[in-house]
Every structure is written in structure tokens, then in C-alpha cells.
Amino acid sequence: MITGLHHVNIIIPPSPSSLELANCFYGQTLGLTPRPVPAAQEGRLAWFDIGSSGQQVHVAFGREHVDFTESAKKATRHPCFRVESVQKLRELQEKVWIHFSKGRLLGQEGERAEGRIQRESAPMECDEPGKLDSGAQGPEYPTRFFARDFAGNRLEFTV
Numbered sequence: 001m002i003t004g005l006h007h008v009n010i011i012i013p014p015s016p017s018s019l020e021l022a023n024c025f026y027g028q029t030l031g032l033t034p035r036p037v038p039a040a041q042e043g044r045l046a047w048f049d050i051g052s053s054g055q056q057v058h059v060a061f062g063r064e065h066v067d068f069t070e071s072a073k074k075a076t077r078h079p080c081f082r083v084e085s086v087q088k089l090r091e092l093q094e095k096v097w098i099h100f101s102k103g104r105l106l107g108q109e110g111e112r113a114e115g116r117i118q119r120e121s122a123p124m125e126c127d128e129p130g131k132l133d134s135g136a137q138g139p140e141y142p143t144r145f146f147a148r149d150f151a152g153n154r155l156e157f158t159v
Contacts, residue, residue, distance in 0.1 A: 005055055007047075008079040011062030012151040017120075021150050022046045022059040024121035029099045030081075030092070032057060050081070062151075073124070073152030080156035086143055089159050093129050093145045100126040100147070124148040 010026075012018040023046060026032050032048035035056070046059040057079075062068065083089040103122020125148040127133045134146045135156065144158035 007056035007058045009058045009060055010153050011067050012059055013068055014061035014064055016043060019046050020117055021121035024117050025149055026057060026059065029096060068152065076154060078154035078156050080158055083157055083159055086159055089143060089157060092157060096123060096147050097126050097129050099123060121150050123150060124152055
């Protein structure tokens with residue numbers, strides 16, 4: 001019988017720099033813990049632990065001209081991450097919102113590598129703190145927010 005979810009796989013554009021962006025967004029912004037990948041797949045995957053739950057996020061290369069079209073970047077499929085409390089959810093939303101807002105404003109001319117990674121790993125979208133979330137509305141929906149990572153993957157966060 002099924003006893004839980006081991007991992008969810010998220011796809012990113014096939015490029016070594018995409019793994020750097022994934023490490024910045026999923027590791028630094030979302031606070032997931034990077035973990036080693038199988039040696040045979042180094043340079044093609046990034047894995048992250050979700051706290052001490054035993055659950056993971058796997059980030060892998062998608063197909064450039066199929067998975068990253070404009071319509072694919074607007075897909076509604078998404079994983080939903082549980083956050084420990086409403087307060088922690090709000091803190092995470094603020095952190096993702098800041099990365100979204102500031103990442104898109106960072107200059108490109110003469111920037112250092114850290115600035116480039118921060119800018120390019122910024123989410124494409126994030127629900128603004130204090131505003132309605134971009135999901136369906138109704139009393140049965142929990143406190144939550146949505147974002148799209150740098151590759152266009154829709155992500156939901158809830159308590």
C-alpha cells in the first residue's frame with residue numbers, strides 16, 4: 001500500500017547553469033536542503049530534502065522546445081508544499097516575493113556572478129503578500145500562496 005510521497009520531480013531547462021539557479025531558488029530562497037545525487041547523474045540533477053520528512057524535491061532537465069514553451073510555462077499542474085504554521089507561511093511568502101521583486105530589478109551590466117544567479121533564479125511569478133492568492137477562491141481553500149519558479153513551474157505553499 002502507498003504510505004506517502006517520496007519525491008516530486010520538477011523540470012528545468014537543460015543547461016548546467018540551470019542547476020545553479022535551482023540551488024539558489026530551491027536551496028536558498030525556499031530553504032530546502034541540497035543532497036547528493038547519484039554519481040552517474042551528477043551535472044544533470046539536483047535533489048533537495050524537505051526538512052526531516054524523508055520527502056524530496058528532484059530537479060531534472062526537461063525538453064527545451066517542449067517543456068518550456070510559453071503555454072507550458074502557464075500550466076496549472078503543481079506540487080503543493082506544506083509549511084509548519086501560518087506565520088512561517090507568511091515569512092516564506094515574503095522571502096519568495098522579495099526574490100521575485102528584487103531579482104527582476106537587478107542590473108546586468110558589470111554584475112558579479114552572485115548577482116546574475118540571484119537575478120536569473122528569481123521566480124517568474126509570486127502572489128503578493130496581503131493580496132488574494134492566484135488560485136481558485138472559496139471557503140474550502142486553505143491559507144496559501146502560489147509562485148512560479150525561474151523555469152515556470154507552478155508551486156503552491158499552504159499550512
